[in-house]
Amino acid sequence: MSPSRRALYARFQRGPIWRKAGPLLRSFDMELTERCNNICLHCCINKPEHDNVTARKEMTTEHCKDLIRQAVDLGALTVRFTGGEPLIRKDFLDLYLFSRRSGLRVLLFTNARLITPELADLFARTPPLEKIEITVYGLTKGTSESITQDPNAFEEQRRGIELLLNRNVPFIVKGALLPVNRHELSDFLSWAAMIPWMDSLPSFVMFLELRTRRDAPDKNRQISGMRMSPKDGMAILAMKPDLYRKEMGDFCRRCLDQPSDSIFRCNAPSVICIDAYGHIQYCLALRHPATILDSRRHSLDYALREHIPKLRKMRSVNPDYLTRCARCFLRGLCEQCPAKSWSEHGVLDQPVEYWCQIAHEQARYLGLISDTERAWEVGDWKSRLGRLDVGL
């Protein structure tokens, strides 16, 4: 320590301070299981809760802990436990406490059905330091059952929510908008507003994704049939028009960038994902075999320093992609990505019509393109961003 001429001055602040670049890994996702106690119609992941064959393939407790240790060594401060339903795992408590005692915050995605008084007490004593995120499928037993296909889902979820409320454990709710529950939207927003920790509108899954493992063609047809149209979805996104314009205007100014033939748009990721079987993934939705690593053979450090940078350099050679996505200035707005291309078409770089239509619908609403324009044919896209400022 070098001598200082100033008086000793010690201070500490709340929140992270990175005077330099920060750690290589900020947070990581751990899909503890694909199994779920719901059998939601629209789900792109779920496997049956009591699927023992799947359960035997899942990471062991020790494997999970090893990956958590690696992530902590790389500087991660947050782990997201997701699934399926992560609370199904019998070792959830062990993994939760291990993570917290390693100095991690835990972000838990759950349907709250398996929250017991004991678990709620634990969350109150040893808080996760992130708001628990609970997906709600219906405001009534009937609606909930239509989606989850389980008559017990509604009551068990409400009980779990009550347990957290009574112990003042912070959580938020989010929704899934499907044809069977769309009529509840307004009531859902009113109910969500009563939750003390909801400081913004709840988010929704409504533009449904197909199965990430391409493992169920029948289910994909079912999901496609329930997808909300881009027009209807736009009406919901912009239900508070001024707020939408402001937020999307800010977003577009930050994220709309030079079109490119690169398949992966993201900048240097400081997030990494691990699936239920120990595969390291660029994101939880991307399961293409050429993009994943086995964590039994490769470390997280190797994945971050070697594997992911190689993925980010991938360029498309697909004429469809080169004609459209590679020239489209809405790339930052559009949900088109390798994961969605893989889910829909089995390759990493095929334009997905559904996401393209959604991005165009938003761009039209924001005044970035006219009704007849196709964004990849717009040459003066930078000047279009100026329209965001005047709300044209």
Add this chain to the structure above:
Amino acid sequence: MKNQKSESRKRKSSLAAARRKANRLPLENELNKIYGPSQDVVARLIEGELIIVPLTAGIGNMENDFFALDETGKAIWTLLDGKRTVAEVATELKRSYRTPLDRIRRDVMGFIAELAKRKIIVVLSS
């Protein structure tokens, strides 16, 4: 009379001495205390920053409720190892800072008070 005045002077002198002693006691008590990290936090060194992550409710419940210490805070934290008294911590710091010892002591005690108030450190011995 002469004896009464002398006795009176002696009483005043001893009272003054007792007052001085009483004023010194809290400071001396504090300087003799030994602090160490609470079992309810986890300290992590990440890219040169010392981050203190709460484990239990009451220290922090939400995502912003963890603490980063600057260089000086880190130096003090490192010395609060459950073995050194506050006085020894200040004396150790004196080696690295061109600051009067009493000023260092005051700053250290102020910093310790902040950490203790938030239950990030605890008294292990007084």
